[in-house]
Amino acid sequence: MQEFHLRVQGSAADPYDVRFVSLDGELYASCSCAAGDAGQSCKHRMSILDGKLGGVVDGESFVPVISHLLAGTSLDVAIQELGAAEAELERAKKAVSDAKKKVARAFHIPR
Ligand SMILES: [Zn+2]
Numbered sequence: 593m594q595e596f597h598l599r600v601q602g603s604a605a606d607p608y609d610v611r612f613v614s615l616d617g618e619l620y621a622s623c624s625c626a627a628g629d630a631g632q633s634c635k636h637r638m639s640i641l642d643g644k645l646g647g648v649v650d651g652e653s654f655v656p657v658i659s660h661l662l663a664g665t666s667l668d669v670a671i672q673e674l675g676a677a678e679a680e681l682e683r684a685k686k687a688v689s690d691a692k693k694k695v696a697r698a699f700h701i702p703r
Pocket of ligand 1: 608627628634636637
């Protein structure tokens, strides 16, 4: 088991404690922010997994290592599924916007 402890400056005065654990080819993580405490995903962990150093005040050198450890894990698959769902949502939003414009054009009374 490999464990990485980082500290990330968020909206609170004190930086959040972010912990990544690599175990049996899987990657797990916790964060002390409100979302993390509630068992939800949070931008602090996602940002580190993206290899971004923004806000990281301690453990910067772990970021590329953690980002590398993500590949092929169940977490990686879940994040890719989220990305696909978000892309699908964007396509649906565009389709709704286009359909509303079509309705607006169809409302137009000819002179
Ligand atoms: Zn967090």
